[in-house]
Amino acid sequence: MSVSLDLTERRVLVVGASSGLGREIGRIAARAGARVAFAARRRERLDEAVREAGGGAIAVGCDVTREPDCARAVAEAVDALGGLDAFVYVAGMSPLAMLAEADADEWRTALDTNLVGAALIAREAIPHLARSHGRGLFISSYSVRECMPGLALYRVSKVGLDALIECLRSEHPDVDLTRVVVGNTGGTEFGLGWDPERTQAIMDLWRERNVFPNDTTMPVDVCAEAIVSVLAVRGYVDDIAIMSRATDLSLDESLEQKQAAGGDGGA
């Protein structure tokens, strides 16, 4: 029996939708019939995504580290779509820094983007979801499961995100809130801008200390499709984990591909 995703007329806000997983989530949701608001900072990327998605999609400029942007993004999406059935909080970044080097700006950027932004978007969106019996999804990471040298700021922010989801559930039992743990995913811009030499040195350290849960990366569309499937089910999904297979592209191959474009392997 084949099952196809049907999101006809569902109104979905994807925050962090200008590249990688978020863009793919928006694209797949739109293909399944949803009307999608693509939100992030890079407007030209959002416009491209909207053109590709068609079907009443809109672009919403939003820097989640700015509180007024979060309120405006949700309000714009609600106005344009006529309400909200779901949001997916995908916005995320990671400095690559050992704790001995990390400065306050790096800490604040990681926490503001991965944790505080999620809390602000949830604060604004949840009243609309309560009216529509909707759901909110948050993208967490497999890196919450163990410490990896160089990714402490990221891990702390994602562990905080996991705690935020639990707290939101306790205050909003009328809205379905899902934590999506994601494994290594290729074809995204995560880590773009990391210094290649430092990246290689830290990845060697990970291997030496055997802190890789696995050494492969899954395709971005495969991961995004699994995430969108949560939007299509009737049941309540509290936690879900989407991981790469041992037979997927190796992290080294993925790294080579990304470094050709100027980035890293994933987290």
Ligand SMILES: NC(=O)c1ccc[n+]([C@@H]2O[C@H](COP(=O)([O-])OP(=O)(O)OC[C@H]3O[C@@H](n4cnc5c(N)ncnc54)[C@H](OP(=O)(O)O)[C@@H]3O)[C@@H](O)[C@H]2O)c1
């Ligand atoms: N790739 C992996 O291996 C992996 C593994 C586990 C979890 N994840 C998680 O998956 C999510 C998506 O990552 P990705 O791999 O798809 O990376 P990506 O291609 O770099 O996408 C990150 C998205 O977040 C947005 N974003 C970053 N800072 C923002 C800000 N201040 N305001 C608004 N939007 C912001 C970016 O848009 P703008 O720059 O245009 O604002 C972009 O759309 C992240 O939460 C990441 O932690 C990724």
